[in-house]
Amino acid sequence: MTATQPSHGRILRPTAKVLPEHARGHNRSLVLQTLYRQGPQSRADVSRETGLTRVTISDLVAGLMQDGFVIELGQREAARPGKPATMIDIDRAAFQIIGVDLSDQHMRAALLDLDGTVLERENADRAGRTGDDALAAVVGLIEGLVLRATAPLLGIGVGSPGIVDADGTVLTAPNLAWTLLPLQAMLRERFDIPVLVANDADVAVLAEHSFGRASGDVMLVKVGAGVGAGLILGGRPFYGSHSAAGEIGHVVIGTDGGPACACGKIGCLEAWLSVPRLTEQLAATTGTEAEQAAARELILREAGRRLGIILAPVVGALNLSEIVLSGPTELLDGPLATATIETLRKRTMAEFTGDLALRMTSLAQDDIVLRGAAVMVLSGQLGVS
């Protein structure tokens, strides 16, 4: 149990309308959300905060205590005469969450508490494993963490590369050689607890939104072995008509050619910007130290300019004010990011439609998908974020 105020950013908006038959569930989430964001308080405080009556709050809290989600913490120091109020909070130690990040050559998994803090880690080198072999590695990672959990598990959240539909089926993930893999259903069957699987960049933007103080209109560009983006618009995650929103990696930039891409096209964003591609290009520079430094700066600026070109119409169409980059700081944070924002400003009406900010994520690169997976489970299971 932590007594500190949780230091979270923003709340995700519910994605559906509240029907009368769902009112109780909605109100339960409202109570949990209030406690989750604001920390310990009295039932009267929760009633004031939510606009629900004292009787309703007492009834909901009794149910939540019975289910193990809420605990009483004892009495507040009485500032006024009379009976001191009993403080309640979400029992932040009562449940744990398993988060899995498959976006890299290094498969990462972690046990997290309800505040999104990493408690335990399990990693595995993918080492070229694909198909069923890769799936077995994922199951192994989760098994290891299930054994190390010290509280009941609220659920498992997985960020996978590729395109993942709303049911957690990986439609395609070329790096893992997965096609139409019902990963969410398979893990649910195997571990018998709630499982949510989504695209890694879509998961990362949830972490940025909840823990990184992003606004309700943000695009997170995740640069790793591939390049993808996650979108939150008007406080809601946005997945697009076929779950592939933000799939900008294989969009060709410009009409002037460029490097060949693994997908067969020429000049895809990924061919300019992926970590393997940039690293390889930077390593190939020759000449004196000064010449190499200049060549490296050119390579990074050109990659940043290409990213700016591809983002400009998106920023213009959606009137985005915030772009967040996630990936290796040594590659992204410097000439690359500078060239991206310069290109964006040049190519959009940013000077008329408000300030456009581009920044690096403040969350650790290795943890952003793991923590986003926790947000996904919290939001899916408890309605809190």
Ligand SMILES: [Zn+2]
């Ligand atoms: Zn491509």
